Every structure is written in structure tokens, then in C-alpha cells.
Amino acid sequence: MKVTLAEFRASAVTPAAIPAAVHPEVAIAGRSNVGKSSLINRMTGRRSLARTSRTPGCTRGLIFYNINDALTLVDLPGYGYASRSQTERRQWKSLVERYLATREELACVLILIDCRRGPQQEELDLAEYLSSVGLVYVYVLTKTDKLSRSELSRHGAVLRAAVEPAPVIATSSESGAGIDSLWKWIRAAIATERQG
Numbered sequence: 001m002k003v004t005l006a007e008f009r010a011s012a013v014t015p016a017a018i019p020a021a022v023h024p025e026v027a028i029a030g031r032s033n034v035g036k037s038s039l040i041n042r043m044t045g046r047r048s049l050a051r052t053s054r055t056p057g058c059t060r061g062l063i064f065y066n067i068n069d070a071l072t073l074v075d076l077p078g079y080g081y082a083s084r085s086q087t088e089r090r091q092w093k094s095l096v097e098r099y100l101a102t103r104e105e106l107a108c109v110l111i112l113i114d115c116r117r118g119p120q121q122e123e124l125d126l127a128e129y130l131s132s133v134g135l136v137y138v139y140v141l142t143k144t145d146k147l148s149r150s151e152l153s154r155h156g157a158v159l160r161a162a163v164e165p166a167p168v169i170a171t172s173s174e175s176g177a178g179i180d181s182l183w184k185w186i187r188a189a190i191a192t193e194r195q196g
Ligand SMILES: Nc1nc2c(ncn2[C@@H]2O[C@H](COP(=O)(O)OP(=O)(O)O)[C@@H](O)[C@H]2O)c(=O)[nH]1
Pocket: 030, 031, 032, 033, 034, 035, 036, 037, 038, 039, 051, 052, 053, 054, 056, 057, 078, 142, 143, 144, 145, 146, 171, 172, 173, 174, 175
């Protein structure tokens, strides 16, 4: 997809601060450091629209980006980060689950997984939760440039088997691999959602 406009719209650390939806929304989920911000930058062709960091756990709220005045990318706060307190985790859960469960305009969710690790319990739990509330999702493997071709095909096969029948798209924000396929999937998901 050709992105001609990509701009920060709002961030929300409490449910009350979540802005009214003006376009179909696409949420991006995954643990800290999996590559959410880098993916947003690569998808939009903007070097520093989303802040990337080597220090995980900086992003606490939902961040809304307006794309082409046509859809909204929503960077969900990273989860599964060990140094968080119980209270913070509870807050995370209530903020994110509230959003996922009640957002009418939410068309689909990208669940990011580091291609070298594979899905952990959090990702599988999230997928199950999304299914239970009737949301479509895709697994997006990140950082595929870090594996050789043969390693990627081996890891990819194991991963696909682990999450079957959910779709899996392998990407690299470094090389741009898979980004077109991902946009294509998103556009199809939004179109289907509109019909439904
Ligand atoms: N080699 C490589 N590094 C990546 C890629 N995507 C993200 N990273 C690096 O992984 C780290 C975390 O990325 P970031 O986008 O901030 O992750 P977030 O916490 O999920 O938003 C940063 O150092 C990025 O430069 C990728 O596709 N390839």
C-alpha cells in the first residue's frame, strides 16, 4: 500500500483516554522488543514515526497512528515483560482487553512473534482471546533478516504448524521483506470486516 500520510494521532494510558475511532483500526500486539515500532515505521516508510528502543518496556499506552486518512494503526503496549509489577500487568490487561473487546472499528490484529523464538503462552492466549471475541488475526514473524534462508524455512515450518490454521506472514523491518504481503492481508481483512 502506498502510504502518503502517516501521523501520530493520540496515545492513551487509560480507557477513558482512548480517542473516538474515525477509521477502521488495525492493532499491533506483541511483547516488548519484538519489533512493533520498527514494523510501523517500515509499513509507513517513515524512519521515526514510532519510537524504537533497545530498552524494552518503554511503551505503556496504546498509540494511534492515522494512515492516509483511511485507517488507524494501533500500537498496543508490550506485554510479558518480567520487571513489571502485578499491578502494572493488571492495568495492562484491563486497558488492552477493554480495547480489544469493545472497539467496534477494530478490523484485525497483528500478533508479532520474533522468528527466532516462536509463539509463547502469551501469544497463544491472546490468539484464543481474539477468537473468543470474534476478531481475525495474523501472526507476523519479525526480524527474519536475522536467520539464514534455511533456518527461516525450518523455524517457519515449526511455527506454522504450532499456530495452524492461523495465517503467518514472515517479515523484516530491516530488509522490507513481507511488508507488501502484510498490507495485502490487512486490506483484505478490512474489506471482509466491512462486508460482514
Ligand atoms: N535485524 C532486525 N532488527 C530489528 C527488526 N525489527 C526490530 N529490530 C530491532 O529490535 C529492537 C526492538 O525493536 P522495536 O521496534 O523498538 O520493538 P518494540 O518494543 O516491539 O516496539 C530494536 O533494536 C530494533 O532495531 C528487524 O526486522 N530486523
